[in-house]
Amino acid sequence: MPEHAHLPLHSSMAGRQYAGWTPRAAAFEGMGQRMLPDQAISVSDGAVLHADVYLPQSEGRYPAVLSFAAYSTERLTAGIPAGSNEIGSPPVFTDRGYAPVIVERRGMGRSTGEQVVFFDPQDIDDHEAAIAWAAEQPWCTGEVVLFGTSYYGMTQPMVAARRPPALRAFFANEICTDLYRQLVYFGGVPALHFLDVWMGANFTQKEYDERISPDRRAAISQATNGPLHGLVEKVVHHNVDRMFAAFMAATPVEAVREVYASWLFDAKSREANLVPVGAEGTLGDIDVPFVVVQNLGYFNLHQFGSYDLVENAGTAEDSKWLILAPPAYDLPVYSWQGEALAFFDHVLRGTDNGYAEQPHVRYWLDGPDQFESATAFPAADAASLRLHLGSGGADAQRHQLSADPTASGSNSWAAVPIGLPVLGGLDEVANQQLTFEWPVTSQTRLAGAVTANLSFSCNEIDSYVLARLSRIDAEGRRHHLSMGAIRPAARTVDDQRSTAIEIAIDSGRRTPLIPGECVTLRFSLTPAPTLLQPGDALRLDIASRTDLLRMSPADGYAQFDLPVPPYLSRNTLHYGGASWIELGHSTPLGA
Known part of the structure; x- marks a missing residue:
């Protein structure tokens, strides 16, 4: 599909970017941004996934940074604090010589096909197909890495266990590996309030139908990611309880309500088999380098999956990193883009930026309020x-x-x-x-x-x-x-x-x-x-x-x-x- 002329997106690196260090070099900087909107990825059963691709200004081949989740992507790059804005800021990546590919799940937004339950193996098939598609594009070097938070993070180890030939690394923020106990039935009871908020925020008919042109998204980003970003952030934090109440009062589409009902009323045990397993059980098949970030303030959501991944992934010990980050709750999620880019530069380009010297565990220590390092978590000789x-x-x-x-x-x-x-x-x-x-x-x-x-x-x-x-x-x-x-x-x-x-x-x-x-x-x-x-x-x-x-x-x-x-x-x-x-x-x- 031909490239459309559009306004430039306003980038943002709000939030914490590095876990206690500063890279000493970058492979590329100042490369700008252009967009290839509305790209079509053909997958099984005749479905076509919609993707927006962001590239540096100069013609050439670049590694793809792919993000895959269940959400409409219409508002994400505009910097609007929607419930699913967890892909980072595409211009931050293009400026460093990478090509973000933001994919919509089948049946959502502009993607065709019939939706299945969240995290279904069909999703992983489609994710794998999207990785292969990106690697084959004329603007891509053939190398693909993954980036994103929450749903965008949880899909990463699931597809990495498939060992797609083009996948070189992933950077996941806030994940679950066992969806039953870490997401849907936390502490042995249904995660009713979270599911109310999550589904009401992301899966109403409006979310399926909304269309925002690339130019309009870019224009909005000039305000949300510009000098007013700090004010927007304060307003969101001040009104988060009110915002959650509005999400909980919303009505998702019928198919999502059916998933909700089956999870809450029928999935009383694993044997009921109504909640997809997640990455657990396949972690040993992962062999690519990765970084996983766990926010220490997430107490009954996205906890324990990061530790499971680091302990059980088949990736070599010297190629996996764990970051335990200080408590923070922000939408959009712009944190850790700098860390991810330094990691990708290290893995893909061999840049002498200091990442090879970073401890494989860095954790936020309350009290001194600073990052400390360890070789493992918990330490092998821990008292x-x-x-x-x-x-x-x-x-x-x-x-x-x-x-x-x-x-x-x-x-x-x-x-x-x-x-x-x-x-x-x-x-x-x-x-x-x-x-x-x-x-x-x-x-x-x-x-x-x-x-x-x-x-x-x-x-x-x-x-x-x-x-x-x-x-x-x-x-x-x-x-x-x-x-x-x-x-x-x-x-x-x-x-x-x-x-x-x-x-x-x-x-x-x-x-x-x-x-x-x-x-x-x-x-x-x-x-x-x-x-x-x-x-x-x-x-x-x-x-x-x-x-x-x-x-x-x-x-x-x-x-x-x-x-x-x-x-x-x-x-x-x-x-x-x-x-x-x-x-x-x-x-x-x-x-």
Whole structure:
């Protein structure tokens, strides 16, 4: 299809670009941008995928940077903070001598064909075909790399496991490898609020029908990515709760509503087989270099997949990198474009930019608020700090975390299902959370797996247990670190799917509680790299509702409420060495 004349897009590199370093060289710079809109990619069954291609100004052959997801791409390059704007900014890549290829899934936007369930193997077939198509174009060197966030990231290891001949590397941000436990049934319950937001934001009839010309997209980008970008960002953050409420109230197309209904009401176990598996099980087939970024503020979305990928991918150890990034929530997602370009320059062009010298793990350390490095995560020789839970008296009091396992007794909290009306002043007679603290007397670094082991009983047949870790600084300010959750009736550990960072839970196996009888709940919290200083306190909060413990995306934390607990009940933790948390890679007590 002939190239259309159009206005130039305004580029953006808002957000964090590098994980604690600055490249010393770039292969190319200042190469400009032109566009090949509305390219047609023929795939199976006669379907044709729509793609927009962005090229440097000069004629020539360039490596393709392909992004594939389920979304309409009409508003993405305009810089509009839509729910799916996670491809980066194409002019940033063309300026460095790369050719972004932004592909729409079959049946979406300008692509033809019939849609299937999200992440279906048909998607991976089409993704593989798009990689082959890009490699064969006259503007391409025959080399293809992948880039993108969330859906654009999760498809990358899925197709990389197919080993497409043209694929040279991928850079994925915020991924899941097991869609059942990491996306749709996080912590053993349906991710109702997230699915409401995601589907309402991206799959209404308007999203399917909207058409914005390249010139109009470029004109809009002059405002959204220009001097007003900071203001746009502030407005989005200030109104994120209102924006999410509007998405949740929207009506997606019928086919998407059918997927929603099957996931929420029928996919109660893996055996129901209504949710595609994801990359898990095929990670060992991946052999190309990659970088994966995990935002430490994403507590009940996109967690644990990055660690699974790094641990189990077949890629050589010296060709995979893990970045644990500080909490941030932004749309559009423009972060990490600089890091990706430096990585691609290193892999494709052999540029002496310093990437070969970068540690294979870089993680954001709370406290100093800087990147630290490691050879693996968790470190092979990691120590651990085990802190036992103990009572501080009445349930509503602040309780104890201690290295001493001998504390006895128990404490309880009331579990109230989210959204139920209750009497004013309830918390004064029936507290809905327990709080434990460990006073820090010597500098202690935490950077590894976080495990909770709780002796638990309930006066119902099921409930929900949510654990949150925070650092309380010497001024009394709370720094949100980590979160984990488990459904007590679905507590069976799935050793086959567990990793060094995650205790995987088989939530499809459900054993109702016997009221009053103790069970052991063993589950993972998200990693929480932090440096504790004397005068700080490590705080553990236990509750049954996400809305009581989470923070807002407006504060940088992507957390979504869950429809829990299922019953009004009283939950109890029992001590005497049976309830503890363990935090990896810590300096020894008293060191």
